[in-house]
Amino acid sequence: MNDTAIQALGLSAGYGGREVLQDVSLSLKAGEILCLIGHNGAGKSTLLRVLFGLHRPSAGNMRVFGQMPANYTPAALGAAGVALVPEGRGVFPDLTVDEIFGLALWSAGVAKSAQRERIEEVLEVLPRIREFRTRRAGTLSGGQQQMVSIGRALLTRPKVLLLDEPSIGLAPKLFQDLIRPIATLRETRGMAILLVEQNVREAFAISDRVLVMRSGKFIFEGAPSDLDDHAKLMELF
Amino acid sequence: MLFLQLLLQGIQTGALYALTAAGFALIFGATRIFHFAHGTAFTIAGYVFLACWRIDQPVLGALAAIAAAVLFGLGMERFVYRPIQRHEGSFFTVFVAAFGVAVVVQNLVGMIAGRGFASVDTSLSMAEEVLPEIFLAPIFWVAISVAVVLFAALSAFLTRTHAGVALRALAQNPDLLRAYGLSSNRLSMLAFAVGSAMVAPAAILTAMTTGLNEAVGHHVMLISMAATIVGGVGSLRGAALAGLMLGVAESVALQFVDTQWAEGVSFLVLFAFIIFRPSGIFGVAQTR
Numbered sequence: 001m002n003d004t005a006i007q008a009l010g011l012s013a014g015y016g017g018r019e020v021l022q023d024v025s026l027s028l029k030a031g032e033i034l035c036l037i038g039h040n041g042a043g044k045s046t047l048l049r050v051l052f053g054l055h056r057p058s059a060g061n062m063r064v065f066g067q068m069p070a071n072y073t074p075a076a077l078g079a080a081g082v083a084l085v086p087e088g089r090g091v092f093p094d095l096t097v098d099e100i101f102g103l104a105l106w107s108a109g110v111a112k113s114a115q116r117e118r119i120e121e122v123l124e125v126l127p128r129i130r131e132f133r134t135r136r137a138g139t140l141s142g143g144q145q146q147m148v149s150i151g152r153a154l155l156t157r158p159k160v161l162l163l164d165e166p167s168i169g170l171a172p173k174l175f176q177d178l179i180r181p182i183a184t185l186r187e188t189r190g191m192a193i194l195l196v197e198q199n200v201r202e203a204f205a206i207s208d209r210v211l212v213m214r215s216g217k218f219i220f221e222g223a224p225s226d227l228d229d230h231a232k233l234m235e236l237f
Numbered sequence: 238m239l240f241l242q243l244l245l246q247g248i249q250t251g252a253l254y255a256l257t258a259a260g261f262a263l264i265f266g267a268t269r270i271f272h273f274a275h276g277t278a279f280t281i282a283g284y285v286f287l288a289c290w291r292i293d294q295p296v297l298g299a300l301a302a303i304a305a306a307v308l309f310g311l312g313m314e315r316f317v318y319r320p321i322q323r324h325e326g327s328f329f330t331v332f333v334a335a336f337g338v339a340v341v342v343q344n345l346v347g348m349i350a351g352r353g354f355a356s357v358d359t360s361l362s363m364a365e366e367v368l369p370e371i372f373l374a375p376i377f378w379v380a381i382s383v384a385v386v387l388f389a390a391l392s393a394f395l396t397r398t399h400a401g402v403a404l405r406a407l408a409q410n411p412d413l414l415r416a417y418g419l420s421s422n423r424l425s426m427l428a429f430a431v432g433s434a435m436v437a438p439a440a441i442l443t444a445m446t447t448g449l450n451e452a453v454g455h456h457v458m459l460i461s462m463a464a465t466i467v468g469g470v471g472s473l474r475g476a477a478l479a480g481l482m483l484g485v486a487e488s489v490a491l492q493f494v495d496t497q498w499a500e501g502v503s504f505l506v507l508f509a510f511i512i513f514r515p516s517g518i519f520g521v522a523q524t525r
Contacts, residue, residue, distance in 0.1 A: 054415055078418040086416045092406045099402050106399035107418045152417070 003030045004066065005160045005192035006051065006082075011060035013050050020046045022216040023060070028160065030065075031190045033183060035203045035224070038213035044196045045087055047213075048162045051194070052084040053077045064160065078108060081159035085166060087196075090149035093138025097129060097148050100137060101155060108156040122151045125181050143174045150182060160192045161185075167199040175202055200227075238370040243488045249377045249446070251484020252384035253439040255477040257457050258464030259388060260435030262476035264310075265465060267408045267428035270318050271328060273335035274309075275461055276454030277342045278433045282306040283440035283449040284350050290357045290444075303437040310433025313338065314426050339454060347451040356448030376445055383438050388477055391435070395473070404428055408471065456500065463507040469520025479518060482506070 006028040013021040020043045028034050038044050049055040051062065053072045061068065064080040074084070091100055101122075105115045123130055126147050137145055146166055153161060161182070167175040183206040185191045197203035204210065204224035212220035212227075220227075261275045282302040289298025317334050361379060364372040395401035403424050406414050411421040436457070443449060461476075464483055468475025483503045490502040510517060 052416070074415055074418045075420070084416050086413065090413060090416060092409045092413065094409055095402060095406060102399055103402050103406060103419075104417055106403070156418075 004028070004063075005030045005032070006062060006064055006194070007066075008051065008062040009060055011047070011050055011057045011062065013046055013055055013057045019058075020216050021050065021057070024216070024218060025060075026211065026218070028192045028194055030159070030192050031186045032209065033186055033193045033195060033207045035207035035210045036194060036196045036213060037198070037200060037203070037210065042213040043216040044213055045164055046216075048084060048164050048194070048196060051077075052082055052162055054084070075107075078156060081157075082162065083153040083156050083158035083160070084162045085149050085153045085164060087164040087168065089137075089142065089145040090152065091137035091140075091145050094136060096136055097133045097140075100148060100152055101133075104152045104155045110155070118155050118157070121157075122154045125154060125185065126151050126178075142169045143171075143178065146170060147178060150178065154182075154185075157189075158191065159189075160194070163193060163195045163197075165196055165198060167197060167202065172199065172202060175199060179203075179206060240489065240492055241368075242371055243491055244485060245371070245373060245377065247485035247488025248481070249380045249484075250488055251481035252380045253442055254460050254464060254480035254484045255384050256387060256439040256480070257436050258461045258468070258476040258480035259391060259473050260432040261458075261461035262465045262468065262471075262473050263391070263404070263435070264428050264432035266471045266473070267404045268314075268318075268425045269408075270314075270322075270425075271332055271335070272310075272313065272318075272429070272432075273332055273458060274313055274317075274339045274342075274454075275432070275436065276456070276458030277339045278306040278309045278454075279436040279440045279443075279457040280342065280346055280449070280451065280454035281309050282437040283444050283453065284346055284355075286437075286441045287350070287355055287357060287444055287449065299437075299441055302441055303434050306433045306437045306440070307430045310429040311426055314429040319422065319425075339458070343451050343454065350451070352451060354448040354450050355444075356446075357444050359445050362445050374446075376442065380442050380446075383442065384477075387435065387438060391431070391473065394431070400424075400427060404431075459500075460503060463503050467507055467510045467517055469517030472517070472519035475517055475519035 004027055006026070009025050011021055011024045012019060024047060036044050046055060050057050053074045053076060056072055064077065064082060067080065069080050070076045101119055105118060110118055129147055129151055132140055132144060137148055140148065150166065166178065170178070179202065182193070186193060195203055195207065204227070207224050210222060210224050210227060211218050257275070257279060261272065264270065264272045264275065282305055285305040286298040286302040289295065289301055313335070317338060318331060321330050321334060361376040362374045364374040367373045395405055403414070403419055404427060407421055407424045407428070414421050414424070460480065460483060464479040465476045467483070468477070468479035483506060486502050486506050487499045490499055
């Protein structure tokens with residue numbers, strides 16, 4: 001099996017004639033955690049939307065484990081093993097956690113007989129979800145909602161997890177509690193993670209590699225330790 | 238006794254209003270499309286049933302009425318609303334397009350089936366004295382039963398099936414639904430199919446009771462819209478309850494006003510809600 005989880009070449013994308021991504025190429029290996037940082041409007045979320053088929057690129061192509069997806073739709077990329085945890089609270093406030101999980105399993109086409117096992121898998125990684133499975137997502141705290149959002153994505157057993165700023169609105173400790181169990185999945189399942197994050201310190205602690213984006217282009221690629229020097233990081237921003 | 242008679246008639250009418258209002262509320266709640274041609278689905282379903290009844294095919298007629306309403310709803314979603322939305326058309330564009338279709342269909346029905354009232358003769362609508370001075374036809378019980386069963390089925394569909402839960406999710410955040418890998422276009426079509434199917438039983442029962450005319454859809458639409466607002470936008474049970482309430486209000490008002498003012502009573506109720514409780518019965522008050 002090809003160990004490159006995602007290989008994107010020359011991706012360009014924009015909105016209404018304004019180009020947000022400019023000829024971006026990236027490679028994400030199986031089992032790797034790649035952290036993508038950049039200021040607001042740099043194009044990070046757009047890149048994730050393109051990689052999950054929510055936004056069609058104007059140029060370029062991508063492969064998932066060496067295969068071209070059947071088409072650039074969330075359904076096709078989901079079937080290829082990609083899952084996205086979108087920015088903000090990726091839950092439906094009037095649905096219960098169980099309903100959200102049921103919806104995710106249904107959309108992924110998981111057989112009814114296998115659904116209980118999938119949910120148990122997620123609850124092993126994020127056990128606190130057991131405490132509020134029957135509650136409406138809108139009544140949960142920000143951290144609990146983010147947990148549900150990530151748990152929903154894990155139900156599809158993704159090989160590639162795209163996380164868009166999961167720390168927004170969360171205390172650093174809460175973010176650590178949330179992200180560390182996810183990070184272990186790269187070791188246990190070989191899952192690749194592309195993490196867009198503003199909380200640089202916490203994100204660097206679990207990442208293998210860092211990409212810095214500015215104005216739709218990558219301007220730096222290296223190990224997190226390369227950016228330990230605060231001055232250098234500030235210079236890039 | 239007159240009051241009780243009018244109340245029972247109102248419950249029968251209200252049960253049918255509840256069905257059409259629930260269908261409209263489902264479509265509007267899930268897709269945020271103001272489907273003004275919802276009443277047109279009612280007209281089409283009713284006249285399809287009438288045509289089949291006249292060739293002694295009532296069962297086929299009921300099935301064909303449901304199919305016709307569903308096809309009309311799907312056609313509106315696919316060929317009218319979706320192209321408008323693709324070009325980011327405004328609420329007003331959607332309204333005018335739907336209104337135009339409604340007028341065209343009304344005229345076509347008038348040309349094909351003839352203008353004026355048409356109904357079917359059935360023993361189900363023959364009233365009998367069940368209590369002194371109280372007359373009820375068997376269709377009363379049919380209307381109530383159909384409304385209760387269909388509303389229970391719709392509630393079960395929305396809470397116990399994945400497709401139903403997905404429709405509720407569509408109402409809350411269509412963009413997020415795409416991140417779940419679901420197609421909001423397909424779910425929108427499902428909302429139109431289910432919502433439009435809800436009008437067919439009401440149209441059939443109306444054909445058996447008060448009868449139909451080519452303009453009946455406008456009245457149905459106005460009632461559905463009023464019930465959706467009175468019930469609380471986004472609440473199916475609110476729309477159904479409000480539909481029932483408006484039917485009862487229209488009927489009971491006949492004790493005090495002439496028949497031609499009955500429809501106005503529904504709008505008095507609507508205005509009262511807009512002024513005193515704009516969020517409706519089950520709606521949540523919005524703050525600016």
